[in-house]
Amino acid sequence: MTATDASPSRVADERPVVEMIGVTVEIEGRPVLHEVDLRLYPGEVHALMGGNGAGKSSLVKALTGAYRIGAGEVRIAGESVSLAGPGAAESAGIAAAFQDVDLCVNLSVAENVMIGHEERRWYGIAWGATRRRAVSVLEELGLGGLDPRSAVATLAPAMQQLVAIARAMVTHPKVLVLDEPTSSLDADEVATLFRALRRLRDQGVAILFVSHFLEQVYAISDRITVLRDGRGQGEYPTRELDRAVLISKMIGKDLTELRRIGSERRAHRADPTGEPLYQAAGVGRRGEFAPTDLELHRGEIVGLGGLRGSGRSELGQLLAGVVRRDSGTIRVDGREAALPNPAAALRRRVAFASEDRRDGGIIEELSVRENIILALQGIRGWARPISRAERDALVDRFMESLAIVAPGPDAPARQLSGGNQQKVLLARWLATRPHVLVLDEPTRGVDIAAKVELQAVVAELAREGVAVVFISSELDEVVRLSDRIVILKDRRKIGEVSNGPGLSVDTIIEMIAADTDDDA
Amino acid sequence: MSTAARSTWLHDLVRKPFFWGVVAIIALLLLNVMKDPTYLAISVNPDNGNLVGNLVDILRASAPILMIAVGMSLVIATGGIDLSVGSVMAVSGAVAMVFMKDAGQSGSLGVALGAIGLALAVSAVLGVVNGVLVAYIGLQPFISTLIMMLAGRGIAKVITEGQNTSATNDPFRWLANGFVVGLPVVFLLALAIVGLVGLVVRRSALGLMIEAIGINPKASRMAGIRPSGLLLTVYVLSAVLAGIAGIMSVGTVMTVDVSRTGYQMELDAILAVVIGGTSLSGGKFSIGGAVVGALLIATLDKTVVFLGVSSSATPAFKAIVIVVLCLLQSDRVRGWFVQRRKPPKERPVPNAVAAREEVSA
Numbered sequence: 027m028t029a030t031d032a033s034p035s036r037v038a039d040e041r042p043v044v045e046m047i048g049v050t051v052e053i054e055g056r057p058v059l060h061e062v063d064l065r066l067y068p069g070e071v072h073a074l075m076g077g078n079g080a081g082k083s084s085l086v087k088a089l090t091g092a093y094r095i096g097a098g099e100v101r102i103a104g105e106s107v108s109l110a111g112p113g114a115a116e117s118a119g120i121a122a123a124f125q126d127v128d129l130c131v132n133l134s135v136a137e138n139v140m141i142g143h144e145e146r147r148w149y150g151i152a153w154g155a156t157r158r159r160a161v162s163v164l165e166e167l168g169l170g171g172l173d174p175r176s177a178v179a180t181l182a183p184a185m186q187q188l189v190a191i192a193r194a195m196v197t198h199p200k201v202l203v204l205d206e207p208t209s210s211l212d213a214d215e216v217a218t219l220f221r222a223l224r225r226l227r228d229q230g231v232a233i234l235f236v237s238h239f240l241e242q243v244y245a246i247s248d249r250i251t252v253l254r255d256g257r258g259q260g261e262y263p264t265r266e267l268d269r270a271v272l273i274s275k276m277i278g279k280d281l282t283e284l285r286r287i288g289s290e291r292r293a294h295r296a297d298p299t300g301e302p303l304y305q306a307a308g309v310g311r312r313g314e315f316a317p318t319d320l321e322l323h324r325g326e327i328v329g330l331g332g333l334r335g336s337g338r339s340e341l342g343q344l345l346a347g348v349v350r351r352d353s354g355t356i357r358v359d360g361r362e363a364a365l366p367n368p369a370a371a372l373r374r375r376v377a378f379a380s381e382d383r384r385d386g387g388i389i390e391e392l393s394v395r396e397n398i399i400l401a402l403q404g405i406r407g408w409a410r411p412i413s414r415a416e417r418d419a420l421v422d423r424f425m426e427s428l429a430i431v432a433p434g435p436d437a438p439a440r441q442l443s444g445g446n447q448q449k450v451l452l453a454r455w456l457a458t459r460p461h462v463l464v465l466d467e468p469t470r471g472v473d474i475a476a477k478v479e480l481q482a483v484v485a486e487l488a489r490e491g492v493a494v495v496f497i498s499s500e501l502d503e504v505v506r507l508s509d510r511i512v513i514l515k516d517r518r519k520i521g522e523v524s525n526g527p528g529l530s531v532d533t534i535i536e537m538i539a540a541d542t543d544d545d546a
Numbered sequence: 547m548s549t550a551a552r553s554t555w556l557h558d559l560v561r562k563p564f565f566w567g568v569v570a571i572i573a574l575l576l577l578n579v580m581k582d583p584t585y586l587a588i589s590v591n592p593d594n595g596n597l598v599g600n601l602v603d604i605l606r607a608s609a610p611i612l613m614i615a616v617g618m619s620l621v622i623a624t625g626g627i628d629l630s631v632g633s634v635m636a637v638s639g640a641v642a643m644v645f646m647k648d649a650g651q652s653g654s655l656g657v658a659l660g661a662i663g664l665a666l667a668v669s670a671v672l673g674v675v676n677g678v679l680v681a682y683i684g685l686q687p688f689i690s691t692l693i694m695m696l697a698g699r700g701i702a703k704v705i706t707e708g709q710n711t712s713a714t715n716d717p718f719r720w721l722a723n724g725f726v727v728g729l730p731v732v733f734l735l736a737l738a739i740v741g742l743v744g745l746v747v748r749r750s751a752l753g754l755m756i757e758a759i760g761i762n763p764k765a766s767r768m769a770g771i772r773p774s775g776l777l778l779t780v781y782v783l784s785a786v787l788a789g790i791a792g793i794m795s796v797g798t799v800m801t802v803d804v805s806r807t808g809y810q811m812e813l814d815a816i817l818a819v820v821i822g823g824t825s826l827s828g829g830k831f832s833i834g835g836a837v838v839g840a841l842l843i844a845t846l847d848k849t850v851v852f853l854g855v856s857s858s859a860t861p862a863f864k865a866i867v868i869v870v871l872c873l874l875q876s877d878r879v880r881g882w883f884v885q886r887r888k889p890p891k892e893r894p895v896p897n898a899v900a901a902r903e904e905v906s907a
Contacts, residue, residue, distance in 0.1 A: 368769070404772075
């Protein structure tokens with residue numbers, strides 16, 4: 027991605043194609059958007075930025091007719107309209123392409139592009155004409171070379187994304203909404219996508235681009251609207267908005283405060299004593315995380331700091347063998363470790379606690395007891411069951427030391443509160459006596475009391491000699507707990523800092539903002 | 547207070563997954579008694595001291611179903627299904643019969659053991675094929691075992707050269723038709739095998755892991771459980787149990803009919819598992835429930851014959867009984883009944899919620 031080739035001059039002298047004025051959306055009585063404004067001009071790429079839960083998706087859904095607008099007004103080409111339902115949005119000239127969700131991968135490219143808009147004759151669908159129209163739509167995106175008969179499943183992710191965009195473009199909409207179109211693409215694929223977007227922009231389409239990737243937003247967008255906590259934080263020409271200013275608007279910290287603390291970026295070397303317990307060299311995976319070095323020492327808490335989408339979970343999963351790396355080597359206790367899957371990692375005493383408690387962690391129908399012993403049993407294999415005495419001792423110990431509140435060890439885990447489920451999971455990993463523990467968002471979705479308890483447990487673990495990798499979207503939590511913070515941005519490591527009195531959340535934000543793409 | 551205690555006790559019993567299966571068995575037996583009051587009578591054969599009666603027949607008939615139902619319950623717990631058990635029964639029966647026919651020596655125990663060993667070995671190989679297709683190749687269990695269901699019949703026909711094959715071997719025959727302490731050998735054998743499987747599954751961590759991968763494969767993988775070996779084990783176990791069922795069923799008549807032996811038995815096994823309260827979506831399984839289900843299927847088969855339901859109407863009759871049973875097991879349908887019975891203002895909390903609150907209180 028090179029410099030922006032935006033053309034803001036064109037923006038000023040035209041009327042906006044879509045204007046959302048003071049839009050408020052409530053879901054089950056809870057406001058998710060509060061008096062938000064958004065203006066889209068023909069022939070611009072407009073980025074929508076904001077942290078997790080800022081209301082980006084809600085705004086997209088309001089614009090595409092999926093959410094009902096409670097108060098406020100939407101004007102299309104100056105005329106007030108009601109966007110009740112996706113059909114209304116489509117006839118108003120607004121189309122959307124969402125990542126992954128709406129392609130039928132077993133159908134052909136042409137079928138996917140034209141689904142719902144097939145050329146119909148008295149005898150049914152005219153496949154020849156349908157295919158020809160699909161080809162013409164694809165050509166407009168610069169995809170003339172793509173075979174319309176090939177199955178979507180055989181295409182690369184970027185091509186699939188472009189097919190999804192082509193589908194949205196069949197009706198020749200005036201506005202194209204793209205929600206996280208680049209989240210699974212690597213740099214070359216992003217470039218392909220951006221070429222197509224620029225073509226569309228030059229044809230006069232207004233593109234609303236929602237992304238977590240800061241540098242991509244700077245590369246493609248002409249203007250930026252910032253949201254925070256469901257409220258608009260203003261609209262800015264991209265060229266005039268400094269990265270640090272943008273981040274401060276997204277997270278709501280004062281800019282002068284940010285500036286006061288200088289950049290403290292420095293490479294980290296040999297601070298803790300002795301041989302590292304865990305060494306990763308060049309560990310990465312194409313499209314997930316750039317090759318990265320990382321060392322962990324006994325009793326150290328290393329925080330992964332970064333914005334959402336910076337690749338925190340991805341790095342944690344690569345380090346713990348949950349996702350197979352395609353480059354780099356890992357050494358545990360000085361010995362090389364392949365770590366092809368979680369079972370192998372657990373046997374080398376590297377445990378990973380997933381951020382997704384439901385999907386990747388707790389097994390709801392099993393009892394608390396069974397949930398706690400599961401990983402230890404996994405290491406031992408099914409033929410060597412944990413004896414009843416050992417099992418009860420383990421379960422009792424962890425239920426007491428972690429203060430797990432449950433109706434009893436035999437109660438199904440589904441009956442427990444989120445915080446207690448999180449503790450049960452922690453107990454599961456601790457039962458395997460890990461040397462390295464990667465905790466991905468261990469405090470997400472738990473109340474403040476449980477949060478403090480969990481943090482205390484993590485600190486205690488480090489005192490006992492466990493090397494902890496701590497991932498949290500709450501940066502202040504990372505700063506409070508970590509001995510060292512690895513800073514991530516756009517799925518690569520941009521630096522490491524040792525924690526100390528001079529370090530605060532703002533330091534990390536400053537480092538993220540200061541890192542432009544010059545060195546990438 | 548005591549009434550409250552009794553009602554929760556009753557509640558718990560009614561909520562046991564196989565409760566309605568037991569009720570259905572009793573109801574079917576009562577139906578038979580109404581037709582013939584001596585239906586339940588069991589007499590002792592004065593010549594050899596064996597028990598004789600309809601109940602004994604039911605137990606004997608239930609043995610092969612017990613085998614495949616237990617295997618099926620483990621497969622279903624992993625979130626899969628094994629449609630090939632009926633065909634594996636035919637293959638196993640064919641292997642045993644052809645082996646004994648070729649060997650001759652109608653009194654030899656060695657020949658019987660050889661036939662059984664070979665039949666089970668061939669069954670296990672078929673199970674390995676199923677397991678490899680599911681666990682290592684990643685095919686859907688339905689497809690993999692459907693293939694084996696079709697292939698199995700073909701293999702059985704190849705083995706017997708398409709002929710119904712009979713053989714004579716007394717020890718083998720005894721296995722299916724003999725008696726020990728007055729009870730049919732085949733039923734005692736089935737009970738012992740079910741007990742053994744239950745013990746192994748629940749005493750080792752096999753049961754826990756099967757349930758874990760059946761409920762949440764992703765979380766199980768994260769917890770270091772590798773599903774491939776487990777899945778292979780389960781499919782092989784299911785096939786070996788089906789092989790035993792095949793030996794039991796050909797042993798009764800000492801003939802294998804390659805197009806009838808084990809025909810549609812996979813459906814009986816699946817029904818038995820469902821009646822036993824194991825969800826087809828995988829997860830928690832109950833071997834006790836599968837036993838109740840198998841006994842019910844056997845009772846149902848015998849009842850249909852006893853009541854003289856015409857053979858063309860038999861499938862429909864079976865279907866009606868099973869549909870009623872499934873309806874009774876459904877929480878939603880029971881909820882409607884609770885709503886009907888009680889006046890609306892006193893309407894108790896639906897069972898599931900009430901039970902949950904009791905535990906967490």
